[in-house]
Amino acid sequence: MTEASILLFRACFMLLAMPIYLLSFLGIWEPFCKKIFFPFILEKIAAVYNRKTKRQKQELFRNLPEFTSPSGELKLLEIGTGCGSNFQFYPPGCKVTCTDIDLHFQKGLSQSMSQNQHLHYERFLVAAGEDLSQVPSGSVDAVVCTLVLCSVRDINSTLKEVLRVLRPGGAFYFLEHVAADHSSWNYFWQQILYPTWKLVFAGCCLTREIWKNLEQANFSELKLQHISVPLPWMPNKSHIIGYAVK
Template sequence: MTSFLRRFAVPATLISLGVPVCLYTFARLNPEKATAYYKPVFLWLCARLKRFNQKRFSTLKDDIFSGLKEQDGTSLQVLEIGSGKGTNFEYFPPRTSVIVVDPNPHSKLDFEENSRQYPDVKVTKFVVAGAEDMADVAEGSVDAVVCTLVLCSVHDVDAVLGEVKRVLKPGGKFYYLEHVRHPTLARVQYLQDRFNPVFYSLGGGCNINRDTWKNIDNAGFSNVKYKMEDNIRPKFMFNMLYGTATK
């Protein structure tokens, strides 16, 4: 039995390593075809990974959004950038008013359907726009800005943070959760750099190697707090940055 396993150990290893290498090479050499062929499978896989890590993500969100409960829920005005299906609504205090900013007008139907589960959260405005230019949101008009898993795919992180500061009231808070470049592990950084073109082309412009905490540190907030979490699989994709920044 031992000799049998040894005989097939090397071919099995080569196949397990060869398949992702071949897929990666094809994606780099044929980005347009790769997008057409791989994108549905890639997005399905990412969704499965998020669900696999859902318990851990929920723990991080409980930590991040605990500050929202300390603000005045009777008049709390939140702006959420890229709300998706409204999965963050469960963390908003009752009687919260929400402005949603999203470049995809079709996402409105998704989040409206999900938001019915949270009748105490009222969506007052849906703005179709990129986060780099939220001109339809008045300066100094919101108590909090929420942004989860969005800064990885915006065109200009610094421009988004500038808009976040503009729309926040003095003392308002920016709540964020993002996957970022690993700050210390060289082997993880290497994988992130190598696979970033694949994630970018198949994941709707998603980048897995951004130093987003540096952008937040340099954005001019009066107080920045964040933590790192790398105990989420796969580590090269889900090194998480989460915290708050106060105007």
């Protein structure tokens, strides 16, 4: 499809979403999105993602115990914890520090914590991925980030912070949706929906090629796989999954 076709279809979707754009212009949409809409929809989406990616997540986190520190503890930092959808996949006794920029996930987070008593929850930090200054350098064994790098303001700055807080030999685990193959219909729809999707879903970008940022970061080892997650009627089926070692 031509660039003109993409712009035409994009304009049509923006027109359909005009009430949201108007609310955003008036300064109403963002507070509503953060307090009510996004926490509600994220909890629903997280449940669907966990069903669709349960096998992949189990495989991804299977070797987490291998990164236990010499002291015998496994200290894990999760960026963008949200409602705690990953807790069930962490090994027993793992010491978890949760971070998020949004406090409105607390109800879902508390429920996930009560359902996953096999973990030790150390603290919750209000922090963006680009600024983890509350976390000392080299203080954690593993960092986890799932469906978060699509919405951070700066991926490279976030990865630099990940490398800083990881101890030498620590691991960064990721599962992120990414841009589809540029010749595919999926990518065509990603381009069309991009601006409206970003507004509706709190800054989520559909067309980021996050694997390139990971390849250019200063990890000593990178295990990365491209997968497709079966999400009917969704434009973000293309994903990357894996881990990187500092």
